[in-house]
Amino acid sequence: MKKLCLVISFSFLINCLNAQTEKAFVPNYDESKVPKFTLPDPLQTFEGARIRNQPDWESTGRPELLSFFTQQVYGEVPGSPESASSELIESSDNALDRIARRKQIKLTFKENGRSLDCHVLMYLPKGIGQAPVFLGYNFYGNHTVTTDTMVYIPQAWSRNNASFGVEDHKLTARSRGVRVNRWAIEEIIDAGFGLVTIYYGEIDPDRNNFQDGIHPLFYEAGQQQPSKNEWGAISAWAWGLSRVMDYLEEDQDVDSGKVIVMGHSRLGKTALWAGAMDQRFAAVISNNSGCGGAALSKRQYGETIARINNHFPHWFCRNFHTYSNNEASLPADQHELIALIAPRPVYIASAVDDQWADPKGEFLSACHATPVYELYGKKGIPTPEMPELDAPIHNTVAYHIRSGGHDVKEYDWKQYIKWAKVELKAK
Incomplete structure (x- = not known):
C-alpha cells in the first residue's frame, strides 16, 4: 500500500509540474506586456568595438555573430560527407x-x-x-x-x-x-x-x-x-x-548563381540559417518563421524560447536551452541572424492573424538588420513603423504582412516572384 501511495504521489507531483510548465507557456499577445529590453547593435561587437565599414563587418562582426548562432542557437554542422x-x-x-x-x-x-x-x-x-x-x-x-x-x-x-x-x-x-x-x-x-x-x-x-x-x-x-x-x-x-x-x-x-532558398514556419527558420551559413544562396525568403527565425526573441511575444525548446527540443542545439525564460541574457538577437545574410537580398513575410509568430517582431528584425545592409549601399527597411496590410516593401531587405493566418498563400508567391525578378536582375 505504501508503494502504491508513493507511485500515486509521484504521478500527482509530475502532473502538477507539467501543469505548471504549461501555465508558464501561456503566450503573451499584449504589446503593453512586452518586457523592456535593449536590442543589440549589429554594428557593435560583444566587447563594444564599433563596426564602421564592410571590412570591419566581414573580418570581425560577421564571424563573431556567426559563431554565436552556431555554438549557442542552431549548432555546429559537419562539412560535405x-x-x-x-x-x-x-x-x-x-x-x-x-x-x-x-x-x-x-x-x-x-x-x-x-x-x-x-x-x-x-x-x-x-x-x-x-x-x-x-x-x-x-x-x-x-x-x-x-x-x-x-x-x-x-x-x-x-x-x-x-x-x-x-x-x-x-x-x-x-x-x-x-x-x-x-x-x-x-x-x-x-x-x-x-x-x-x-x-x-x-x-x-x-x-x-x-x-x-x-x-x-x-x-x-x-x-x-x-x-x-x-x-x-x-x-x-x-x-x-x-x-x-x-x-x-x-x-x-x-543558374546556380541565382538560387533563392525559401521556407515556411520551422522551415523558414531553416532558410534563414541556411542563408546565413552558406553564402552561395543568392537570396533568402522567410515566411512566417517566428521564434528562432525572424522574430525578435527578447520581445517574448507569442511563442518564446522556453516554449519552443520544451515542445521541440530537437530543433536547436542543447546550448540554446540556456536562454529559455532567460532572453535578457542573449548577447544577440534574430535581427543579427538576418544581418548575416547581407548583402544578399532577404524577404521576411508575416500574416496578421499569425500572432504566435509575432509579426511585429519579424518586422523589427528586418528593420534592425538594415544598418548592415547599408554598409554595402543596399536599401533595407526605411522606418520602424510597420506597413499597412498587403502593402509590401520591396527593397533588398523586403517585408510584407498580409491578411490571413499561418500559411503560404498565392499573395505571398506573387510578392516573392516580383521581388526576385528585380533583385536577381540587379545582382
Missing part, C-alpha cells in the same frame, strides 16, 4: 500539361559506413537555358506539392495527419496534391523560374530521436545524440539545403 552522388531517376520534357520540364534526382550521402538517400523534385521552365530557381523543403513529401502522378512518394518517417491520409507515420498516394495550395508552381514557371523541392523528413525526421536521418552518419563511436553545441534538426535541414546546392552547381539546367 565523404561521398555524395546523384542519380537522375525520372524526367519528362512535357510536365504540368506541357508547360515545364520535370526532373527527379536521388541524392545519396555516405559517411562512416552509413548512407542516406533523399529525393529532389525539379520543375523547370522550357526554352530559357539555365533557370533561376526557388529551393525549398516541403512538409509531407514531394508528391504533395502537385497532382502529378509521376512524382515519387518518400518512404521516410512522417508526422501523422489524418486529413492528409498520413497514418502510422507513412506517406501514401492519399496525400498526393494536398499541398498544391502552398506552391504556385505554374506562376513560378510562367515567371521564368524553376522550383526545386525536397521532403524535409528525408534529411532528418521531425521528431526528438537523433537515431535516424542524417545525424547518425556523423556520430563518433558510442555517440547517441549531438553534443550540446552540435546540430539540431534546423541545422540538419540547413545542411541538407547546402547539399542540394552542391548538386545544383553541377546541373546544367540551373
